Amino acid sequence: MSRLAILHIRTPEGIVFSQELAGPMTRFLAWFIDGLCLLAFVFLLMTALSVFGFLSPDIAQAVGTLGMFVFYLGYGIYTEWRWRGQTIGKRVLRLRVVDVHGLRLKFSQVLIRNLLRPVDMQPLFFYLVGGLASLLNSRCQRLGDLAANTIVVRIPKLTEPNLDQLMADKFNSLRAAPHLEARLRQRVSPAEASIALQAIVRRDLLEPRARVELFAELAAHFKGKVQFPVDTVEGITDEQYVRNVLDCLFRPGRKSAARPQPDAEPAPPGNVPPVAA
Secondary structure (H helix, E strand, O other), rough: OOOOOOEEEEEOOOEEEEEEEHHHHHHHHHHHHHHHHHHHHHHHHHHHHHHHHHOOOOHHHHHHHHHHHHHHHHHHHHHHHHOOOOHHHHHHHHEEEEEEEOOOOOOOHHHHHOOOHHHOOOOOOOOOOHHHHHOOOOEEEEHHHHOOOOOEEEOOOOOOOOOOOHOOOOOOHHOOOOOHHHHHHHHHHHHHHHHHHHHOOOOOHHHHHHHHHHHHHHHHHHHHHOOOOHHOOOOHHHHHHHHHHHHHOOOOOOOOOOOOOOOOOOOOOOEEEEEOO
């Protein structure tokens, strides 16, 4: 059974977010699944090279050794960078590599932690060095994590939040640009969306000044992800902008409530259709 550890991250505004750290046993099981994937690749590679072994055994052996080395290092680097801190094994067990401060990974961090993996796996791929380092570390970090300043966290199974309680009958101007809305969903990570959602839920617990500063920072962060047309963001507060972003992230494809029309003429009585202008 893996050791349960919680990492607490405090923002400058005084809000504390917690993430459950993955223990050594869970991480070992994820690595075991990744190891099966590596063995499958080696089998396919050896099968393909056996055809060329009849022509030149030495070349086939050299290509096989080089291919295994490249795939062994490239597998973790490519998948963790492409899938935002996950490999196949981590996806199966709902784990993710993140920055020690809860931020999104940099490529240099992915590279460092994977280049040091052979050291953690000693002796003879038993992960004794990395396992001992993880057991002795309060954040369950192996040597590669310590060098890259990363941690491995569990992804909780969360039900979809009831945003109707937060955004009922609210007009979302961002939905006027569906292509930018889709781009926003691609560029915002689950961790970023979770932090913004917790800020919305806990907004009434903040001091007025801290509340304004927090949502100004969140709004600026999301505006840096995707730049919406001026007419879709003009006249709305930073807090409302964050609410609109969450509406797009958690309820994709939902039709926004109609924008109120204060100058609209009342509908004609009876069943007489209105006359087009």
